Amino acid sequence: MNPGAEAAAPARPAVDVDTLTFTYPDGTEALRGLSTRIERGEKVALIGPNGAGKSTFMLHLNGINVPQSGRVTVAGMSVDAKNARHVRALVGLVFQDPDDQLFSPTVREDVAFGPLHMGLPKAEVEARVQRALAQVGLSGFEEKAPYHLSIGQRKRAALATVLSMDPEILVLDEPSAGLDPRGRRELINLLRGLPHTMLVSTHDMRLVVDVFPRTLIMDRGRIVADGPTEKLLADGPLLEQHGLELP
Numbered sequence: 001m002n003p004g005a006e007a008a009a010p011a012r013p014a015v016d017v018d019t020l021t022f023t024y025p026d027g028t029e030a031l032r033g034l035s036t037r038i039e040r041g042e043k044v045a046l047i048g049p050n051g052a053g054k055s056t057f058m059l060h061l062n063g064i065n066v067p068q069s070g071r072v073t074v075a076g077m078s079v080d081a082k083n084a085r086h087v088r089a090l091v092g093l094v095f096q097d098p099d100d101q102l103f104s105p106t107v108r109e110d111v112a113f114g115p116l117h118m119g120l121p122k123a124e125v126e127a128r129v130q131r132a133l134a135q136v137g138l139s140g141f142e143e144k145a146p147y148h149l150s151i152g153q154r155k156r157a158a159l160a161t162v163l164s165m166d167p168e169i170l171v172l173d174e175p176s177a178g179l180d181p182r183g184r185r186e187l188i189n190l191l192r193g194l195p196h197t198m199l200v201s202t203h204d205m206r207l208v209v210d211v212f213p214r215t216l217i218m219d220r221g222r223i224v225a226d227g228p229t230e231k232l233l234a235d236g237p238l239l240e241q242h243g244l245e246l247p
Contacts, residue, residue, distance in 0.1 A: 012076045014040045014169050014197040015061060020070035022056055030056040032221035033070070038197060040168075045208040045229065046201040048218035049243030054201045057218070058171050061199070063087035075168045089118070092162030092196075096174040098146075098154035107133070107149075107157050108142035114165040132163040136190060152183030156190065172200045176207050205247030209233060217242055 015038040022031040030053045038044055046054050059065040060072050063084035072079040075090045095101060104110040111132055115125040133139050136156035146154055155175060162170065175191070176184050184207070191198065191211050202208060208215060208229055215232050217225040219242045225232055232238065233247050 016073040018071045043198045045212035045215045052218040053221040062093040092167035094172040098158035101158040102146040128164040132160040170196045176204045
């Protein structure tokens with residue numbers, strides 16, 4: 001190393017959360033000093049009992065919620081009201097119910113909606129639509145009506161609406177809910193193949209084992225365990241303490 005050379009700056013994390021708190025207007029404390037860090041390219045599962053604060057946490061990563069205290073940074077950008085629009089382009093949020101994201105007459109129009117509102121040229125919009133549909137295995141479904149698709153196809157179409165925005169980070173809520181074994185296997189293969197940084201909230205412990213090397217366990221607004229999936233999901237007393245079961 002040259003004596004005068006500066007040390008390379010450490011790579012920024014995809015997600016950096018520091019002592020995040022959030023209380024709803026009715027006084028419910030959803031997040032209580034939550035802190036975590038997710039590196040670029042990591043695939044991380046988020047598990048915990050209902051009411052643990054998982055959904056509230058995920059909504060902070062997309063800027064739908066903004067921190068009341070503490071700090072959230074995604075892809076080097078602070079999550080606050082000023083940056084909300086930019087944050088939503090960086091973080092693709094896929095809801096549990098695909099009908100919350102599919103509202104147009106055709107799959108093409110749904111997948112094109114985000115890029116069109118980014119002001120992109122028509123040719124670029126169409127290229128993004130084709131690329132996103134290919135990523136989720138729905139090439140050729142452009143003119144299909146979303147309500148004619150199976151639940152598994154609708155979930156993949158909803159994911160395509162996010163992928164067409166070219167996000168850096170994907171945040172998914174219960175992606176395997178309602179899927180039959182074939183649809184679940186297709187989802188597993190899809191999630192494994194995507195290169196994005198990924199945080200997925202799920203009660204599907206087999207999905208966690210099959211896709212996610214790292215797991216966060218949330219309970220009562222805090223992350224109570226963080227580590228290799230294989231280790232955490234083999235700890236019966238830990239899972240039982242936080243309302244979870246062995247896979």
